[in-house]
Amino acid sequence: MTSLFDGALNHLEPSSLTAFAGNDLIRDSEHRDEETVAAALKTEGAHIFAFCEGNLILKHDGQIVDPLFSRYELVDLLPDWDETVLLGHRRNGEPRLAVPLKVPEESLASHFKVVDGRTLYRDELMDEALLGEFAQAASLIRWNRDNRFCGRCGGAMELRIGGYKRACVSCDHMIFPRTDPVVIMLVIDEARDLCLLGRGPHFAPGMYSCLAGFLEPGETMENAVRRETLEEAGIKVGRVRYHASQPWPMPHSLMIGCYGQALNTEIHRDEKELEDCRWFTREETLEVLERPGTNGKASPPKGAIAHRLMRDWVERKL
Amino acid sequence: MTSLFDGALNHLEPSSLTAFAGNDLIRDSEHRDEETVAAALKTEGAHIFAFCEGNLILKHDGQIVDPLFSRYELVDLLPDWDETVLLGHRRNGEPRLAVPLKVPEESLASHFKVVDGRTLYRDELMDEALLGEFAQAASLIRWNRDNRFCGRCGGAMELRIGGYKRACVSCDHMIFPRTDPVVIMLVIDEARDLCLLGRGPHFAPGMYSCLAGFLEPGETMENAVRRETLEEAGIKVGRVRYHASQPWPMPHSLMIGCYGQALNTEIHRDEKELEDCRWFTREETLEVLERPGTNGKASPPKGAIAHRLMRDWVERKL
Numbered sequence: 001m002t003s004l005f006d007g008a009l010n011h012l013e014p015s016s017l018t019a020f021a022g023n024d025l026i027r028d029s030e031h032r033d034e035e036t037v038a039a040a041l042k043t044e045g046a047h048i049f050a051f052c053e054g055n056l057i058l059k060h061d062g063q064i065v066d067p068l069f070s071r072y073e074l075v076d077l078l079p080d081w082d083e084t085v086l087l088g089h090r091r092n093g094e095p096r097l098a099v100p101l102k103v104p105e106e107s108l109a110s111h112f113k114v115v116d117g118r119t120l121y122r123d124e125l126m127d128e129a130l131l132g133e134f135a136q137a138a139s140l141i142r143w144n145r146d147n148r149f150c151g152r153c154g155g156a157m158e159l160r161i162g163g164y165k166r167a168c169v170s171c172d173h174m175i176f177p178r179t180d181p182v183v184i185m186l187v188i189d190e191a192r193d194l195c196l197l198g199r200g201p202h203f204a205p206g207m208y209s210c211l212a213g214f215l216e217p218g219e220t221m222e223n224a225v226r227r228e229t230l231e232e233a234g235i236k237v238g239r240v241r242y243h244a245s246q247p248w249p250m251p252h253s254l255m256i257g258c259y260g261q262a263l264n265t266e267i268h269r270d271e272k273e274l275e276d277c278r279w280f281t282r283e284e285t286l287e288v289l290e291r292p293g294t295n296g297k298a299s300p301p302k303g304a305i306a307h308r309l310m311r312d313w314v315e316r317k318l
Numbered sequence: 319m320t321s322l323f324d325g326a327l328n329h330l331e332p333s334s335l336t337a338f339a340g341n342d343l344i345r346d347s348e349h350r351d352e353e354t355v356a357a358a359l360k361t362e363g364a365h366i367f368a369f370c371e372g373n374l375i376l377k378h379d380g381q382i383v384d385p386l387f388s389r390y391e392l393v394d395l396l397p398d399w400d401e402t403v404l405l406g407h408r409r410n411g412e413p414r415l416a417v418p419l420k421v422p423e424e425s426l427a428s429h430f431k432v433v434d435g436r437t438l439y440r441d442e443l444m445d446e447a448l449l450g451e452f453a454q455a456a457s458l459i460r461w462n463r464d465n466r467f468c469g470r471c472g473g474a475m476e477l478r479i480g481g482y483k484r485a486c487v488s489c490d491h492m493i494f495p496r497t498d499p500v501v502i503m504l505v506i507d508e509a510r511d512l513c514l515l516g517r518g519p520h521f522a523p524g525m526y527s528c529l530a531g532f533l534e535p536g537e538t539m540e541n542a543v544r545r546e547t548l549e550e551a552g553i554k555v556g557r558v559r560y561h562a563s564q565p566w567p568m569p570h571s572l573m574i575g576c577y578g579q580a581l582n583t584e585i586h587r588d589e590k591e592l593e594d595c596r597w598f599t600r601e602e603t604l605e606v607l608e609r610p611g612t613n614g615k616a617s618p619p620k621g622a623i624a625h626r627l628m629r630d631w632v633e634r635k636l
Contacts, residue, residue, distance in 0.1 A: 003508055004636055005557035005579045013557070015538040023536055030531075030549065030591075136536030143535070146493075149472035151465040156472075175464075177535050178496050181572055190321055213348075217461070217495050217570050218341055218454030220333040221563040231348065239323035239331070242560040245539040252535050254499055261323045273348075318322055 014244035014257075014312060019121040019303025021246060023132030025088035025096055029164045037086045037162040040095035041071065049087075049098040049137045050074060052105050054145065054251075056120065056134060058113040065113070065125055067134065078102035085140045086162025087133055097162075098137035100145065117249050121303050132247070139252035140164075143177050146251075151175070180253045183224040184212035186309040187235055187260040195285055195313060196233060196262065198269070198277035204298050208280070208288050210306040215256070225260050233277050234268025237261060243312065246305040257305040259313070282314045289314070332562035332575075332630060337439040337621025339564060341450030343406035343414055347482045355404045355480040358413035359389065367405075367416040367455045368392060370423050372463065372569075374438065374452060376431045383431075383443055385452065396420035403458045404480025405451055415480075416455035418463065435567050439621050450565070457570035458482075461495045464569075469493070498571045501542040502530035504627040505553055505578040513603055513631060514551060514580065516587070516595035522616050526598070526606050528624040533574070543576050551595050552586025555579060561630065564623040575623040577631070600632045607632070 015021055040046060047068040050057040057077075059066045078101055085098040105114055117138055121131060140163045147166050150157050155170025167174050187196040197208040213228035215221065222240040229237045237260035246255040269277040280288070289310055291298045300306035312318055333339055358364060365386040368375040375395075377384045396419055403416040423432055435456055439449060458481045465484050468475050473488025485492050505514040515526035531546035533539065540558040547555045555578035564573040587595040598606070607628055609616045618624035630636055 003579070004506060004577055005508075005559055013540055015540050018538070020536065021538045021541070023541070027534060027545065028549070029534060132536060136534070139535035145470075146491075147469040149467055149469050151467055151469060151475075152463075154467035154472045154474075157469075173464075176498075176532070179499055179533055179535050181497055181499050188322060190323075214494070215497055215572060216345060216347060216454070217457035217497050218338065218450060218565045218567060219572075220336070220339050220565060221572070221574070222331055222333050223339070223341070227345065231346070241323055247536045247538060249536060254533060254537075254539070256539070259322055261321070 014308055015246065018244060018246035018305050018308055019128075019301075020132055020135035020249060022128030023136055023247075024129055025090060025133060025136070027088035029088075029161070032086065032161045032164070034161065037084060040086050040089070040097060040162075041081075041084060043095050045094040046071065047094065047096055048074065049096075049134060050077065050079065051098060051100045051138070051141045052103065052108065052114055054138075054142055055105075055114045055116050056138065057101070057108070058115060058125070059111060060113045061111055067126060067130065074099065074101070077108075083144055083159050084162065085137060085144065087136050087140075096133055098141055100141055122301050135247045135249040138249040139179070139247070140177060142251040147175060178252060181215040181221075181256055182212055182248070182253045183215055183221060183228060183256050183258060184210050184305055184309070185225045185229060185237075185240075185258045185260045186210050186313055187229055187233075187237055187262050188313065189262040189265060189279060192265070192279070194279040194281060195310070196229075196235060196267075196277065197280050197285070197288070198233065198274040200273070201275045203275070206288075206291060207298050208276075209300045210309055211277075212255070212306075221256055221258065225258050229260055232270045232273050234266070236263040238263045243318070244305055244308055255305045257309050259309070259318070285310050286314050332626055333564065336562060336564035336623050336626055337446075337619075338450055338453035338567060340446030341454055341565075342447050343408060343451060343454070345406035347406075347479070350404065350479045350482070352479065355402060358404050358407070358415060358480075359399075359402060361413050363410075363412040364389065365412065365414055366392065367414075367452060368395065368397065369416060369418045369456070369459045370421065370426065370432055372456075372460055373423075373432045373434050374456070375419070375426070376433060376443070377429060378431045379429060385444060385448065392417065392419070395426075401462055401477050402480065403455060403462065405454050405458075414451055416459055418459055440619055453565045453567040456567040457497070457565070458495055460569040465493060496570060499533040499539075499574055500530055500566070500571045501533055501539060501546060501574050501576060502528050502623055502627070503543045503547060503555075503558075503576045503578045504528050504631055505547055505551075505555055505580050506631065507580040507583060507597060510583070510597070512597040512599060513628070514547075514553060514585075514595065515598050515603070515606070516551065516592040518591070519593045521593070524606075524609060525616050526594075527618045528627055529595075530573070530624075539574055539576065543578050547578055550588045550591050552584070554581040556581045561636070562623055562626055573623045575627050577627070577636070603628050604632050
């Protein structure tokens with residue numbers, strides 16, 4: 001019997017191979033109240049990610065790097081408990097939380113290290129599950145930090161249910177976490193067996209990657225792929241095929257990875273967005289992926305969805 | 319030669335068959351400045367959607383229903399030109415804009431009709447292209463309206479580049495339009511050839527539809543489908559297959575439609591979210607879709623992505 005779910009994907013789910021996708025917490029964000037959060041914080045085994053000005057704090061002691069704090073380890077770092085985020089619970093019942101610190105970065109002792117999300121995954125500082133929990137934490141910490149005041153009336157907003165809601169103390173307006181969909185696409189010229197890659201002005205020398213852009217209000221995924229590719233490269237896209245998605249916590253995006261069918265060949269590059277844009281053979285694409293040099297500086301690193309789209313095309317895993 | 323884009327989809331792109339997907343404007347939102355917007359407003363042929371407290375104003379004169387105003391037709395309705403949204407340009411060069419009115423709804427003359435997005439598409443009051451432009455307009459008008467003040471400092475925020483950015487006059491913080499990804503899924507029990515449908519407590523009698531929920535920060539699409547289905551119905555989902563997406567301007571979502579592979583059969587319904595949830599045969603699903611009665615009241619209407627997922631499964635168009 002053929003299955004609806006056969007065919008294309010007899011491999012591992014491509015989304016599961018992207019960085020930040022390994023979060024396995026039971027979130028239960030729709031079935032919580034303030035007491036759930038207070039109870040979680042008091043539970044034995046509760047572990048907390050600590051953020052300083054939006055970046056993660058790691059304890060590092062020689063070789064060991066540890067991002068998880070107990071409540072007591074945080075006392076001297078001025079945690080802002082009113083802004084506590086409850087991520088969820090691990091399968092063994094341990095709560096996972098996140099809290100912003102009020103201590104300035106320059107006052108932190110030398111056995112603390114401050115890192116951003118890009119460094120965390122490029123330098124492979126944490127395993128996949130922790131990295132996934134970090135992604136959820138970083139997105140929520142940032143969203144709560146950006147919404148201290150009500151957009152409708154300017155009143156103070158308070159965090160509710162572990163950072164999954166904010167409510168205005170003046171007008172009662174409620175808001176919920178935001179996630180920004182971004183389309184990222186490998187556009188394929190099937191007749192010539194080539195793919196379209198570009199480089200931004202700030203890329204390391206030799207680095208090329210997929211084109212990408214924010215999905216706009218009132219747009220389907222497929223139309224966003226077509227619009228962005230036409231705007232950035234002057235290439236018209238026909239059919240679009242979804243491949244994989246990735247949480248991208250810088251600050252709170254959802255990367256939606258697609259293949260697009262090129263309908264023309266002549267590139268008209270948007271010179272503001274791209275420093276170069278050209279067609280690559282499979283061999284040239286593989287060369288970009290396997291370029292020597294620090295992981296993720298001269299090529300999209302393994303966990304990046306751009307890497308996934310490029311490699312799965314090169315290896316015909318579609 | 320086989321194509322990457324063959325196989326699954328030798329039909330029309332399913333996303334193109336959903337309501338609100340027909341927007342064909344050239345948006346060029348990344349290449350505008352304040353003068354682009356001022357110039358568009360002065361251009362001959364500029365047409366404007368007018369919103370009153372978040373709903374659309376239609377001119378209706380007997381049989382004809384018209385949502386497009388010239389600048390001069392709006393003068394008496396107190397348009398808030400500082401909050402003008404530039405949607406883009408039509409292929410013939412005509413600008414399309416949207417503006418909120420300061421006039422209260424009860425002061426509108428009787429030849430104006432105030433409608434919400436659901437009514438517009440259920441009652442088929444506009445063609446697909448206009449409905450798509452409306453979706454973009456409604457999403458942007460609502461987002462701008464919800465962000466008059468800065469979330470970081472509480473200062474006043476001003477609209478920029480036709481509603482695609484807001485900037486704080488006090489701290490210079492900038493924000494960009496938001497689109498909320500929602501997963502909506504038809505979960506299939508392949509061994510028994512059944513699909514999983516549920517009904518919310520506010521559904522019309524007999525109405526059943528796909529399960530759905532907001533994608534959370536730090537989650538892939540596939541994991542969101544699995545989490546929501548498990549939370550709402552107690553059904554574990556294995557593989558997930560993307561089918562179609564739809565802009566949903568109530569207020570500014572992106573519906574991401576997927577099929578999910580059921581791994582168990584016994585339903586444990588979330589009683590807060592669902593009044594009923596059960597397995598349907600193809601025949602029963604078709605019966606839900608074709609139930610007599612007002613379009614969209616007793617069944618998901620044609621343009622709804624739930625309708626698309628259900629019908630394409632019933633008709634084996636996958």
